[in-house]
Amino acid sequence: MEVHLVDGTYELFRHFYAVPSARLPDGQEVGAVRGVLASVRVMIGEGATHVGVATDHVIESFRNKLWAGYKTGEGIDPALFSQFQLLEDALAAMGVTVWPMVEFEADDALASAAAIAARDPKVDRVIICTPDKDLGQCVRGTRVVQMDRRKRIIRDEVGVKAKFGVPPASIPDYLALVGDSADGYPGLPGWGAKSTAAVLAKFGHLEAIPADWRDWHVDVMGASSLAATLQRERELAFLFRDLATLRCDIPLFESVDALRYAGPRPEFAALDKQLKAARRV
Secondary structure (H helix, E strand, O other), X not given: OEEEEEEHHHHHHHXXXXXXXXXXXXXXXXXXXXXXXXXXXXXXXXXXXEEEEEEEOOOOOOHHHHOOOOOOOOOOOHHHHXXXXXXXXXXXXXXXXXXXXXXXXXXXXXXXXXXXXXOOOOOOEEEEEOOOHHHHHHOEOOOEEEEEOOOOEXXXXXXXXXXXXXXXXXXXXXXXXXXXXXXXXXXXXXXXXXXXXXXXXXXXXXXXXXXXXXHOXXXXXXXXXXXXXXXXXXXXHHHHHHHHOOOOOOOOOXXXXXXXXXXXXXXXXXXXXXXXXXXXX
């Protein structure tokens, strides 16, 4: 059995900017929702039997209380923002399990769902469908993998290390140092992808990095400056790592049987017909 976990927020954004605009008679934009539904249909048509979709019901989360600059809903196109609720309703009517997140983020839901599913001996593989780099921390061997459906790339643990230079367990530390502009935290000055990967490949986590750069024995440019920055901004680095660390203990479901796709609900036919009749703009 394979479990497919889909980043609904990413899919909605992706389709909003990739498919033509389409509106209902009342002016409601639905093009991205139609695109996501079509994409999920393809996934199920290709054999996916157990599917869960996580969405950001609201953009803000507990992380906004930890870091003032963390991402918000500011700047999101209203035509895109208005489709979040519709997507959740449409997927639920379609018969797909949906997790609309409020306190936590969709990525936390994916991480928690992956952890629950991976503990089930009936599950052969958990596939997290998103290219977001922070989900790389959830990859475990070849049992829990990450899929970029647009590029048709699957990354297992070896693939994550090949891409970032560090294993999945070090991804939060990696993001703490290099930052994540999409989530709104900058990382530490001077710490680029190559230097961060080289140091973390040897030490694994922030607290294991020696304060004295001469104890690193790692060939990186400006090691003394990097070490000084890390010591000066140590608490900030730990804060950024906390922001990057996905929560894996949200009790979304007890058994993967809850994710088995059993077909659409009765109300889906009318909604599907309405969406398909939307006029392109």
